[in-house]
Amino acid sequence: xxxxYITADKSGKIKIYDKNGKMKALLDSPSDGVLKGFGSEFFVxxxxxxxxxxxxxxxxxxxxxxxxxxxxxxxxDSVVFFENGNVAYYDSSLQKTSSVKLSEDLSxxxxxxxxLIKHADNFITVLIxxxxxxxxxxxxxxxxxxxxxxxNVFCDVSILIFIVExxxxxxxxxxxxxxxxxxxxxxxxxxxxVTVISSLSFFSGLESFVGARxxxxxxxxxxxxxxxxxxxxxxxxxxxxxxxxxxxxxxLFFVLLCYIYGIIGVEMFGDISEKFTNLHVTFLTLVQxxxxxxxxxxxxEIMTVHPYAWTYFVSFVLLAAYILVNLVVGxxxxxxxxxxxxxxxxxxxxxxxxxxxxxxxxxxxxxLLKENQEQNQNQPV
Numbered sequence: 491x492x493x494x495y496i497t498a499d500k501s502g503k504i505k506i507y508d509k510n511g512k513m514k515a516l517l518d519s520p521s522d523g524v525l526k527g528f529g530s531e532f533f534v535x536x537x538x539x540x541x542x543x544x545x546x547x548x549x550x551x552x553x554x555x556x557x558x559x560x561x562x563x564x565x566x567d568s569v570v571f572f573e574n575g576n577v578a579y580y581d582s583s584l585q586k587t588s589s590v591k592l593s594e595d596l597s598x599x600x601x602x603x604x605x606l607i608k609h610a611d612n613f614i615t616v617l618i619x620x621x622x623x624x625x626x627x628x629x630x631x632x633x634x635x636x637x638x639x640x641x642n643v644f645c646d647v648s649i650l651i652f653i654v655e656x657x658x659x660x661x662x663x664x665x666x667x668x669x670x671x672x673x674x675x676x677x678x679x680x681x682x683x684v685t686v687i688s689s690l691s692f693f694s695g696l697e698s699f700v701g702a703r704x705x706x707x708x709x710x711x712x713x714x715x716x717x718x719x720x721x722x723x724x725x726x727x728x729x730x731x732x733x734x735x736x737x738x739x740x741x742l743f744f745v746l747l748c749y750i751y752g753i754i755g756v757e758m759f760g761d762i763s764e765k766f767t768n769l770h771v772t773f774l775t776l777v778q779x780x781x782x783x784x785x786x787x788x789x790x791e792i793m794t795v796h797p798y799a800w801t802y803f804v805s806f807v808l809l810a811a812y813i814l815v816n817l818v819v820g821x822x823x824x825x826x827x828x829x830x831x832x833x834x835x836x837x838x839x840x841x842x843x844x845x846x847x848x849x850x851x852x853x854x855x856x857x858l859l860k861e862n863q864e865q866n867q868n869q870p871v
Contacts, residue, residue: 493546496533497831498525504533506546517548527564532582534564543569543584552584614655618715621648625713649692652685652715677724684714725829733825740818744810748776751806758802762795763788779803780810 494509498519506515519525523535523542532551535542541561543551559573568587569580578589624641631638659678660669669678717723752772759766765775765788779785789803 492530493528493533496525496528504544504548506533515546515548517544526561529564529568529582530566534561534569536561541569541584543582551582552580554580554584610655614652614715617648617651618713621645622713646692649685649689653689656682656685680717681715726826728829729822729826732829733821736821736825737818740814740821744814747806747809747814748773751776751802754802758796759792759799763792776806776810779806780815782807782811 492508493506495507497505497507499505502519504515504517504519504525505513506517508514520535520537520542523537526534526536526541528534532543532545535544540556541554543553545551554569554571559571559578562570562572562577564570567582569582569584571578571580573589576589576591579587581587621644624645628638628641631641660666660682669675672678717727749769752769755766755772755775756769760768764771766772775788779788785803785807789800792799792803
């Protein structure tokens with residue numbers, strides 16, 4: 491059985507799920523062990539002295555003492571450790587398969603590169619926040635105001651910076667295709683679409699087709715970049731996307747509920763209230779009731795003719811405003827907890843998220859060492 495997802499609860503139980511989301515195994519973890527991650531058919535637990543590799547059957551496949559090194563990453567069928575400046579590769583039974591020496595110069599260059607990327611990301615994030623502040627400030631200013639003019643110039647310059655940033659991320663790679671295929675491809679495409687749409691404001695000819703106001707609105711779409719610029723916003727976005735299937739079923743149930751109550755409302759109150767004259771007007775009324783907007787006054791008005799009308803309104807408020815809305819909140823919160831749990835599993839020994847990029851460089855070093863060894867073997871004695 492291949493592991494699709496794995497969790498560890500507070501009672502010390504390890505729950506293993508398949509690709510269909512069904513729990514396939516419930517195992518006891520070491521009392522002093524902490525789940526660090528999993529591969530396709532094993533998972534790794536950390537104890538005070540060592541790392542343990544455990545199969546899906548709960549049996550220990552191997553162990554790695556912490557005095558030898560620290561955990562770097564868990565792949566589908568291997569585990570990577572840092573050992574005194576070396577990158578060591580172990581199989582799922584924690585038997586060493588290979589080791590690569592990490593060049594000090596390469597490490598220093600990567601550190602400098604990481605710092606530059608971090609500063610660039612922080613600059614873009616600050617620029618997005620300043621754009622949001624500028625967009626809000628311009629709603630209080632007249633078009634003839636000098637400050638309005640300067641803020642517009644700042645927003646135009648910001649869009650140009652966003653365009654340059656996207657072009658750098660798109661073309662400053664070994665292959666342009668990696669922009670659309672690497673692990674951040676979703677956010678890359680999102681940033682590209684938002685930047686392209688917001689940059690349409692530079693084409694004045696479009697105003698004759700869509701209007702100046704529409705062009706101004708397109709410029710404000712650049713503020714959506716804050717979603718991909720802040721990690722906490724990314725987490726919330728992921729949680730919402732993960733929760734959309736369940737939310738869609740909840741929304742369908744709400745439409746069905748409104749349809750039933752709408753027909754009942756038209757039949758019962760259509761002749762005494764203009765808010766129940768037909769089905770689509772009743773739909774809007776029910777949405778207003780769901781938000782608890784002056785629903786008691788509406789109920790009192792109709793109860794002067796139908797004394798038992800309160801049962802209609804109270805039952806709908808209980809179902810829609812309390813049960814249904816809280817159900818949606820619960821789905822989103824549960825999805826957010828799953829996203830956080832997945833992020834915790836992906837972290838190991840407080841290593842940076844760029845571990846994948848580092849590992850690619852380790853593979854490159856390994857390849858160079860292999861080529862150098864082959865050249866030495868081919869040289870005549």
